[in-house]
Amino acid sequence: MTYAVLVTDGTRSRWVALLAQLSAGFVRAIPAAGSPAWPHLPGADAQNRITGMEGFARMSVAWGAWLGGPGNPTTLQHRDCSIDVLDLVVRGLADGTDPQGPWFWGHIGDRDQRIVEAAELAFALWSGRDRMVPALGRDGIAQVLSWLAEVHGRDVYADNWVLFPAIVATVSRALGWPVDNGLIDEGIDRMLAWDRGDGWYSDGDGHAFDRYTGWAVHWHLLHWADIDGDRRPRVRDRVRDAARTWLTDLPAFAAADGGIPFLECASNGGCAPASCVVASGAVTVRRSRVRCHASVGAAGADGRAWEPQEVVSRMMTERYRPPPTTSSAPRSAPGRISLRVRPDPGRVDRRAAPSRSAHATRGRASPVGRRRHSRPA
Numbered sequence: 001m002t003y004a005v006l007v008t009d010g011t012r013s014r015w016v017a018l019l020a021q022l023s024a025g026f027v028r029a030i031p032a033a034g035s036p037a038w039p040h041l042p043g044a045d046a047q048n049r050i051t052g053m054e055g056f057a058r059m060s061v062a063w064g065a066w067l068g069g070p071g072n073p074t075t076l077q078h079r080d081c082s083i084d085v086l087d088l089v090v091r092g093l094a095d096g097t098d099p100q101g102p103w104f105w106g107h108i109g110d111r112d113q114r115i116v117e118a119a120e121l122a123f124a125l126w127s128g129r130d131r132m133v134p135a136l137g138r139d140g141i142a143q144v145l146s147w148l149a150e151v152h153g154r155d156v157y158a159d160n161w162v163l164f165p166a167i168v169a170t171v172s173r174a175l176g177w178p179v180d181n182g183l184i185d186e187g188i189d190r191m192l193a194w195d196r197g198d199g200w201y202s203d204g205d206g207h208a209f210d211r212y213t214g215w216a217v218h219w220h221l222l223h224w225a226d227i228d229g230d231r232r233p234r235v236r237d238r239v240r241d242a243a244r245t246w247l248t249d250l251p252a253f254a255a256a257d258g259g260i261p262f263l264e265c266a267s268n269g270g271c272a273p274a275s276c277v278v279a280s281g282a283v284t285v286r287r288s289r290v291r292c293h294a295s296v297g298a299a300g301a302d303g304r305a306w307e308p309q310e311v312v313s314r315m316m317t318e319r320y321r322p323p324p325t326t327s328s329a330p331r332s333a334p335g336r337i338s339l340r341v342r343p344d345p346g347r348v349d350r351r352a353a354p355s356r357s358a359h360a361t362r363g364r365a366s367p368v369g370r371r372r373h374s375r376p377a
Contacts, residue, residue, distance in 0.1 A: 016076075017078075019062055019066060019076060020076040020077060020078040020083065021078050022059065022062070023059070023063070023076050023078065023083045023085065023088070024076075024078035024079070024081040024083060026039060026055065026056075026059055026088075027081065027083055027088070028081075029041055029042070029055070034103075035091065035092065035095040035096075035102075035103040036056055036088050036089070036091055036092035036095070037052070037053065037056055037091075037092040037093075037095040037096035037103040037105065038052040038053070038056075038095075038096075038103050039052045039055055039056065040052065041055050049105060049106065050105075050113050050114065053096060053105050053114070053117055054113065054116075054117055056092050056096070057117035057120040057121050057124070058117075058120060060089050060092065060093075060120065060121055060124035061120050061123060061124045061127070063085050063088065063089040063124065063128065064089065064123070064124030064125060064126070064127035064128035064132065065124075065127045065128070066085055066128070067085060067086055067089070067127070067128035067130075067131045067132060068127040068128045068129070068130065068131075070130070074086040074087075074131065086128075086131055086132070086135055089124065089128070089132065090132055090135045090136055090140075093121065093125070093132075093136065093140075093144050094136065094140050094143070094144070096147075097143050097144050097146075097147035097148075098143065099147075105147075107150060108147075108150035108151055108154060109154065110154050110155035110156075111154075111155055111156060111157060111161075112154065114150075114151075115151050115154060115156060115161065115164050115165065116161070116164055118147075118148050118150075118151050118164060118168050119151075119163070119164040119165075119167040119168055119220065121144075121148065122148055122167055122168045122170075122171040122172065123167060123171060123223050125144065125171060125175070126171045126174060126175070126223075126227060129175065133175070141175070145172050145175065145177050148168045148171075148172060149168070149172065149177070151164060151165045151168050152165055152168075152169070152183055157204070158190075158204050158205065159203045159204035159208070159212075160191070160203055160204075160212055160216035160217055160220075162186070162187040162190045162191055163187050163188070163191055163216065163217070163220040163221065163224075164187075164220070165183065165187055166183070166184050166185075166186070166187030166188050166220070166224065167187075167220050167223055167224065169183035169184045170184050170223070170224050170227050170228045171223075171227065173228070174227050174228065181231075184224070184228060185232075188221070188224055188235065191217060191221065192235070192238070192239075195242065196209075198245060198246075199213075199218075199242050199243065199244075199245035199246025199247070199248070199249070200213050200246065201213050201217045201218075201242075203216075203217070211253075213246065214246065214250075218242070218243045218246060221239045221242075221243070222239065222240070222243055224239070225239045225240055
């Protein structure tokens with residue numbers, strides 16, 4: 001059974017509404033005379049460009065996917081707010097990668113959060129390439145790819161971070177940039193060496209298991225398989241088989257109403273790989289395997305994209321993240337990549353009311369702590 005059969009018009013309409021709501025909240029966070037590249041996120045240091053860049057980068061994945069759907073318009077509407085998605089994402093990319101401009105994200109250094117966000121931005125660009133590349137123009141795309149290329153040769157943590165430069169290299173070559181195979185294969189092969197079976201990867205040496213297997217590892221490996229996997233078909237098939245196996249246990253992460261345990265930035269650990277797998281058309285799954293992630297992504301009733309998460313015990317949450325009020329909902333945006341695919345015509349979800357969103361489960365959701373060194377991802 002393919003994705004188009006699994007997702008009904010009713011389900012998709014809720015996802016479109018959520019994306020519009022998140023986008024409207026993001027637009028409200030852009031200062032007057034400012035740029036999408038540097039929004040001022042509630043709860044964050046207004047002078048910290050990295051936090052603003054992260055909010056843009058995570059949302060750009062959903063925007064790129066939306067623009068990648070040929071039947072999707074370039075605009076979204078939430079109440080009285082009309083959002084020109086193409087202008088928003090193209091302007092943010094152009095401003096953030098312009099070293100002479102006031103909104104420049106800065107040059108990429110060793111173990112730099114920009115390395116993480118570069119991978120998300122690269123995939124967003126790939127997803128929406130048919131509209132975004134022409135809108136950026138030849139000089140604009142060269143500027144973006146030049147900035148992304150700064151990830152290469154930088155020191156990264158010996159865990160899921162090895163995938164970020166690999167994804168940048170994968171997308172850059174697919175867009176016509178000259179890239180050596182080694183820049184792609186090194187990260188892919190290092191991650192596969194941490195395969196522990198049953199669809200699980202250790203996040204580095206030893207037995208470092210957590211939901212980053214979904215949020216970071218399957219997420220990026222599936223991108224590679226979809227874009228460059230035909231070059232290494234055996235590795236591609238291995239990646240997809242592991243993702244299929246991991247999805248078998250995915251429903252255990254979600255309650256009947258779609259609520260999941262919070263792991264701050266990794267609270268999207270289930271919906272990201274599920275969306276990626278089924279939207280690619282490479283893996284077929286049962287309806288129950290995707291329904292559980294349909295409602296993930298908190299958004300305030302007023303359209304703001306950032307809604308505080310209730311934390312039961314600070315000692316059990318990730319200490320390296322900014323406050324949970326900063327950008328929890330935009331980090332769920334990658335789950336919306338499913339919107340680049342249309343459901344079967346005429347299929348309508350007639351079963352009861354929409355699922356309760358993840359933020360409605362506060363007080364019942366279990367915070368999950370992350371072990372190991374303090375570093376961003």
